[in-house]
Each structure stands twice: as C-alpha cells, then as structure tokens.
Amino acid sequence: MLGGAAFADGHAKLSGDLKIFLDTSNPAPRAAMEGAIGRFGEKHPDLNIETTVIDREAYKTQIRNFLTADAPDVATWYAANRMRPYVEAGLFEDVSDLWEEDMFKEDLASTKGAMTIDGKQWGVPYTYYQWGVYYREDIFKELGLTEPTTWEEEKANCAKIVESGRACYTIGTKFLWTAGGWFDYMNMRTNGFDFHMQLLQGDASWESDEVKATFANWKELIDMGGFIANHQTYSWQEALPFMVNGEAVAYLMGNFAVAPLREAGLSDDQIDFYQFPAINPDVALAEDAPTDTFHIPANAQNKDAAREFLRHMASAEEQTIINAGDALGQLPVNAKASVDDDEFLNQGFAMLSSNSPGGVAQFFDRDAPAEMAKVAMEGFQEFMVKPDQVDSILSKLERARGRIYK
Amino acid sequence: MTQAALPTASAPTRSYWQRNQQTLAPWLFLIPAILFFVFYVIYPVFQSFNLSLYVWDGLGEAEYVGLRNYEDLYYEFQDRDAFYTSLKNNLIWLVLYLLAIPAGLFIALFLNQTVTGIRLYKSLFFFPFVISQVVVGLVFTWFYDPAFGILNVVLGWVGMGPINVLGNEYTVTYGIILAGLWPQTAYCMILYLTGLNAVNPEQIEAGRLDGAKGLRMLWHVVLPQLRPATFIAFVVTIIGALRSFDLISIMTGGGPFGSSRVLAYYMFEVALSEYGFRMGYGAAIAVVLFAIMMVFIAYFLWSMYREEKR
Numbered sequence: 001m002l003g004g005a006a007f008a009d010g011h012a013k014l015s016g017d018l019k020i021f022l023d024t025s026n027p028a029p030r031a032a033m034e035g036a037i038g039r040f041g042e043k044h045p046d047l048n049i050e051t052t053v054i055d056r057e058a059y060k061t062q063i064r065n066f067l068t069a070d071a072p073d074v075a076t077w078y079a080a081n082r083m084r085p086y087v088e089a090g091l092f093e094d095v096s097d098l099w100e101e102d103m104f105k106e107d108l109a110s111t112k113g114a115m116t117i118d119g120k121q122w123g124v125p126y127t128y129y130q131w132g133v134y135y136r137e138d139i140f141k142e143l144g145l146t147e148p149t150t151w152e153e154e155k156a157n158c159a160k161i162v163e164s165g166r167a168c169y170t171i172g173t174k175f176l177w178t179a180g181g182w183f184d185y186m187n188m189r190t191n192g193f194d195f196h197m198q199l200l201q202g203d204a205s206w207e208s209d210e211v212k213a214t215f216a217n218w219k220e221l222i223d224m225g226g227f228i229a230n231h232q233t234y235s236w237q238e239a240l241p242f243m244v245n246g247e248a249v250a251y252l253m254g255n256f257a258v259a260p261l262r263e264a265g266l267s268d269d270q271i272d273f274y275q276f277p278a279i280n281p282d283v284a285l286a287e288d289a290p291t292d293t294f295h296i297p298a299n300a301q302n303k304d305a306a307r308e309f310l311r312h313m314a315s316a317e318e319q320t321i322i323n324a325g326d327a328l329g330q331l332p333v334n335a336k337a338s339v340d341d342d343e344f345l346n347q348g349f350a351m352l353s354s355n356s357p358g359g360v361a362q363f364f365d366r367d368a369p370a371e372m373a374k375v376a377m378e379g380f381q382e383f384m385v386k387p388d389q390v391d392s393i394l395s396k397l398e399r400a401r402g403r404i405y406k
Numbered sequence: 407m408t409q410a411a412l413p414t415a416s417a418p419t420r421s422y423w424q425r426n427q428q429t430l431a432p433w434l435f436l437i438p439a440i441l442f443f444v445f446y447v448i449y450p451v452f453q454s455f456n457l458s459l460y461v462w463d464g465l466g467e468a469e470y471v472g473l474r475n476y477e478d479l480y481y482e483f484q485d486r487d488a489f490y491t492s493l494k495n496n497l498i499w500l501v502l503y504l505l506a507i508p509a510g511l512f513i514a515l516f517l518n519q520t521v522t523g524i525r526l527y528k529s530l531f532f533f534p535f536v537i538s539q540v541v542v543g544l545v546f547t548w549f550y551d552p553a554f555g556i557l558n559v560v561l562g563w564v565g566m567g568p569i570n571v572l573g574n575e576y577t578v579t580y581g582i583i584l585a586g587l588w589p590q591t592a593y594c595m596i597l598y599l600t601g602l603n604a605v606n607p608e609q610i611e612a613g614r615l616d617g618a619k620g621l622r623m624l625w626h627v628v629l630p631q632l633r634p635a636t637f638i639a640f641v642v643t644i645i646g647a648l649r650s651f652d653l654i655s656i657m658t659g660g661g662p663f664g665s666s667r668v669l670a671y672y673m674f675e676v677a678l679s680e681y682g683f684r685m686g687y688g689a690a691i692a693v694v695l696f697a698i699m700m701v702f703i704a705y706f707l708w709s710m711y712r713e714e715k716r
Contacts, residue, residue, distance in 0.1 A: 067465075085465060085683070086465070089465035091465065174659060176661075229552070232573045232661060232663075233662075370680070373681055374675075378664055382662070396487070
C-alpha cells in the first residue's frame with residue numbers, strides 16, 4: 001500500500017479532465033465511490049474530476065452508447081464474459097501494463113483470471129462478494145437443525161423444515177438470474193468447477209449425463225416442496241419477506257441480501273450464513289463471487305490519469321475503506337486490504353480464501369455469453385415451476401447452444 | 407396551378423412567388439413536418455429492412471447474412487419457441503383488445519343521461535385512461551398477487567383456491583390484456599360519448615314515432631350515426647393492441663419463461679435489453695410486426711379514402 005502511494009507521488013503531476021462514469025447508483029455505494037474519488041482528487045489537486053452516476057440497470061444499456069460515442073476516461077463494469085463484447089469490439093483499453101506492476105501482480109492475483117481475455121488484462125477489480133446460504137438461525141435452533149455440510153444433511157434438514165409447514169428456500173425468479181445462482185451451485189457441486197466452465201463456454205452438452213444429474217439433484221429439492229410457491233412472480237427483493245416472516249428459512253443469495261434483511265428487522269442472532277453443502281464428495285468446492293471492475297474505454301481522453309485512478313482504486317488502503325460495512329459492505333480484492341469486522345464478511349472471506357479449492361466463478365450470467373445466459377435462465381425458471389419438463393427444457397438449451405457458440 | 411393559367415397581362419410585374427403563393431404556401435408549412443416524418447419515420451423503416459439482413463451486435467462490424475434472420479424466425483415458429491409464442495399472443499391481444507369497443511359503447515350509453523353529478527361519474531370512468539400505463543400495470547400486479555392480492559382474497563371468500571394469474575403460462579396473457587382493457591375501454595367510452603352528442607335528436611324522434619326502441623333503436627338508428635366514432639375506436643384499439651409493450655414489461659417482463667411475450671416486447675428483448683443486442687434479429691421481428699400493422703393501416707387508409715370520395 002505504501003509502495004502504491006510512493007509510486008503515485010513519484011509520478012508526473014496529473015492535470016486536465018478526468019471523466020468517471022459509475023453504475024453505483026444506490027445511496028451507500030454511491031457515497032463510498034464519491035469518497036474514494038474525493039481522496040484521489042486530494043492527491044491530484046490539478047486534476048479536474050467529473051463524476052457521472054447512472055442508474056445501475058440503465059447503465060447496462062447505456063454503456064454501449066457511451067463507449068463508442070462519448071467515452072469517459074474510467075467506467076465501471078463487470079469481470080469475465082460480461083466484458084467480452086467490449087473487449088472484442090476494441091472498446092476497452094488493454095491495461096496489461098498495470099498488471100505487470102508489483103501491487104497487481106502480487107496483491108490482486110486472485111482475480112487476474114477473471115480480468116484476462118486473450119492473454120491480456122482489460123480492467124481492475126475493486127470489490128467482490130460471496131454467494132452462499134443465508135438462513136434463519138432462530139428457526140434452525142427451534143427445529144434442532146445444524147448447518148449442513150453434505151447433501152444428505154441438507155435434504156434431511158429440508159424435510160424437517162417442510163414438515164414444520166415452512167419452505168426451505170425463498171427465491172424470486174421473475175428476473176431470472178436468481179435461478180442462475182441455484183444452477184451454478186447445483187452444477188458446481190455435482191460436476192465441479194471445470195465441467196461447469198466447459199458447459200458455460202459451450203464445450204459441453206446440455207443433454208449430457210452430467211447436466212442431467214445436476215437437474216435430478218435439483219429436482220429432489222423442488223419435489224419435496226423446498227422452494228416457496230409462485231416464485232416466478234417475485235423479484236429477489238419481493239422474496240425477502242418470506243424469510244423475514246419465517247415462512248421460508250433460507251435464501252441462496254449474494255452478500256448484498258444481508259443489508260435488506262437487517263433493515264427488515266432481523267437481528268444478527270436471527271440470520272446466519274453457511275457455505276452451500278457438498279453434493280458429490282469427489283468434487284472440490286467452488287464458489288460464486290462476482291467481481292465488479294473499473295475499465296478505461298479505448299476512446300478515453302486522459303488515459304494517464306485514468307491509469308493512476310485505477311491504481312488508486314486497486315490499492316489496499318482504498319479497498320479497505322470502500323468495502324467497509326458502512327460503505328459497499330463487500331469484500332476487497334486486494335489481498336493486503338483488511339476485511340471489515342462484520343459477521344458475514346468475515347465468514348465469506350474465510351470461505352473464499354480457504355475453503356473454495358475448486359475455484360471461484362463469477363456468476364452464471366457473467367461466465368456464460370449473454371445470449372446463452374438469457375435462454376438458459378429462462379429454462380431454469382421453467383424447470384423450477386415444471387420440474388417434469390426437464391427433458392424438453394434441456395433439448396431447447398442444447399439447440400440454443402448449437403446456435404449461439406460458433 | 408390554376409394561377410399560372412390566368413391571363414398574363416400584368417405578368418411581367420409579378421414574381422414567381424407572387425404568382426404561386428396560393429399553391430406554395432401550404433407546402434411551406436408542411437415542409438418541416440414532412441422532413442421530420444421522412445427522417446425519423448420513413449427512413450428508419452427502410453433502415454430496419456436493411457438491418458434485418460445483417461448480424462450485428464451494435465458494436466462491431468455488421469455481417470451480411472441475407473435472409474438468415476427470417477429463416478431463424480421460421481424455425482422458432484416451427485419449434486413453437488419464442489417467436490411462435492409472441493405471434494400467438496399478439497393475435498390474442500388483437501382479438502380480445504377489441505372488447506374495449508363494445509364495453510366502451512355500453513358504458514357511454516349508460517353514462518349518456520342527464521342526472522345530477524353525471525360529470526363526476528364520467529370523469530371517474532375516464533380516469534384510468536389518464537393515469538400512466540406503468541401505474542395501471544403495478545396496480546394490476548398487486549391485484550393479482552398470489553399472496554396478498556385482493557383477487558385471491560375475494561376468491562378465498564367464495565371458497566376458491568388461490569390462483570397465480572401472472573405466474574401461470576396459460577393465464578398470464580389474459581391477465582395482462584384485462585389490465586390493458588381497463589384504460590382502453592375508458593378511451594373508447596370517451597369517443598362514443600362525444601359521438602353520442604352529435605346524434606341527431608330528430609332521427610331519434612322519428613324512430614320513436616315508428617315504434618323503434620331499445621336494441622332496435624340502438625342498432626338501426628343510433629349505431630349508424632356513431633360510425634365515425636366506431637371507426638376511430640377501431641383504429642386506436644388495433645394499433646394499441648399491436649404496440650402492447652409497457653404493460654408486459656412492467657407486469658411480467660415477458661415471463662414466466664417467456665410465455666407473455668408479444669412481438670414488440672420480444673423485439674426489445676432481443677435487440678435492446680440486458681442480454682440482447684442481436685440488432686439484426688430484432689429488426690427482422692420488427693419487420694414482421696410492421697407487415698402485420700401494414701395490413702391494418704392499408705385497410706384504414708382504403709376505407710378513409712372511400713369515405714372521402716363519397
């Protein structure tokens with residue numbers, strides 16, 4: 001961290017304009033980002049920084065326009081396949097030179113793979129967060145359950161929960177991606193990280209025995225009434241009350257679910273977290289941990305300042321501050337940064353750094369190409385409503401694979 | 407043009423502008439509108455035709471593929487996939503949306519009386535047309551909600567099980583159309599109310615003397631006089647049904663598993679939404695939608711032309 005700062009001071013004075021586009025539109029992340037930009041501005045008083053914050057959903061469509069027409073100098077986006085269209089269209093700047101520097105090479109090594117396409121790096125990560133099962137600790141105690149580590153325990157727990165008149169899991173699949181999270185875990189636990197990636201890259205068949213096994217496992221939970229009814233009409237937020245009211249006991253989600261659960265009145269004694277249990281004991285545990293990133297558009301005007309800003313955002317010092325519980329409430333990517341003392345962040349950090357030997361995936365819709373993600377997640381939603389249709393759903397996905405990957 | 411044929415005694419003193427003012431002036435006023443129409447409507451239509459022959463993600467080079475996008479649409483149709491669903495739902499929309507016309511007429515007849523406070527009632531009936539489609543969509547989403555929606559509460563009173571209208575692939579489209587009918591009926595009602603104001607009281611009187619009343623009066627005397635209103639109601643309802651988009655986007659996002667899509671929404675999904683950006687394919691869908699609209703537009707233009715000639 002000191003090295004980074006010294007390096008920045010040693011650099012020639014930065015001047016001119018630096019235009020930054022952000023998709024961190026929620027109040028807390030927005031404030032965290034503005035704080036980080038403010039500290040960067042203090043270091044470089046001659047630099048005129050303009051920040052534009054765009055609504056997160058709108059950003060996803062606007063980025064295509066502003067990258068080509070009126071590019072900022074720095075823009076937020078996501079790692080892995082989600083950045084591929086822009087990399088391939090030549091709209092993101094190659095920042096491999098940054099990744100040669102010591103700080104990146106050593107402290108950010110864990111995400112280098114997610115930032116790499118064609119052997120080059122195209123951006124810098126600033127945060128990531130774990131996925132896992134958030135559950136009602138008090139209900140577990142009431143029913144005498146413990147955190148499951150195997151599939152058998154998981155199903156035994158679920159059977160007891162269903163018996164008590166509750167659903168094991170809440171989920172809202174209206175916007176599809178939540179079902180993608182379930183598929184990620186079911187498939188990574190059944191077939192492992194490598195097969196999962198092959199499938200998402202289009203190198204494995206959706207009608208293979210492996211994928212069928214994944215769906216068979218998933219179907220066990222569905223058939224026993226493990227999921228809340230009518231989930232296809234709810235967004236992920238609309239599915240939260242089921243857990244808050246105790247009608248459902250757990251939620252497979254990203255760490256961002258903790259804040260709304262707390263706001264809804266659940267105390268930390270009532271919520272807890274466990275890693276998704278193993279299904280196939282021969283398969284190493286792998287996790288979903290989506291990474292959010294900064295990029296320099298190829299058409300940026302002030303690339304020197306932009307590179308300096310990326311160094312700033314990658315530094316251990318900054319990442320500690322912006323990922324704190326009262327800011328983003330997520331995990332810093334920089335290994336030298338410290339994790340805020342929060343029950344869930346600690347558990348997530350421990351899980352990702354020492355208990356995911358299989359690997360770390362981004363997320364279904366970031367690892368798979370967008371078109372495939374859409375078709376597949378629609379299939380998952382249909383499967384969760386009509387599990388008996390699995391064969392026709394898989395053949396549809398297989399046809400989509402034939403069309404999409406060329 | 408008739409100006410030019412006038413005797414030319416004083417012609418040398420009059421400029422071209424002075425001679426042709428009568429014919430040129432309207433065109434001058436029309437030019438801005440025509441230019442905008444050509445650039446923002448006609449030209450993009452042809453651009454879409456052209457784009458539908460390419461594969462393009464909106465960023466890189468467009469690749470010419472001939473009619474392959476249409477071929478893919480055809481296969482989707484055969485497989486009863488997304489395109490088939492959209493087309494089928496569009497047809498359901500077209501047919502059921504027309505219910506707004508008789509419903510509007512019925513309410514208009516009902517409200518066309520002189521009672522104290524009738525203006526208030528008329529406003530209340532017209533109200534749904536004034537509020538945004540987004541609000542209509544949200545209100546109906548809550549109405550249908552399987553957990554706390556009033557629909558299921560009422561069904562519970564009469565001992566019927568909860569139904570998830572928007573979560574069931576067989577009911578979702580009808581549920582959305584019902585939501586759409588609410589404002590559309592109000593629109594048709596207002597068209598008929600104005601139409602009823604223009605009904606000739608002497609003809610009603612004459613009809614009454616001849617012993618017509620009730621349905622006979624409505625069918626043979628009133629309705630023929632409401633023809634212009636019916637025509638407009640028909641036009642706006644057909645167009646409204648074909649462009650149905652906002653309600654679907656708000657209430658279901660095309661779901662569950664794509665079963666409430668219509669062509670306009672599918673086009674948006676494919677070309678412009680988060681996982682889309684198949685511009686050529688989207689354009690091909692748009693062309694199909696355009697072709698369907700063209701059938702109706704041609705019919706409207708033809709019947710308007712016939713009216714004018716009379």
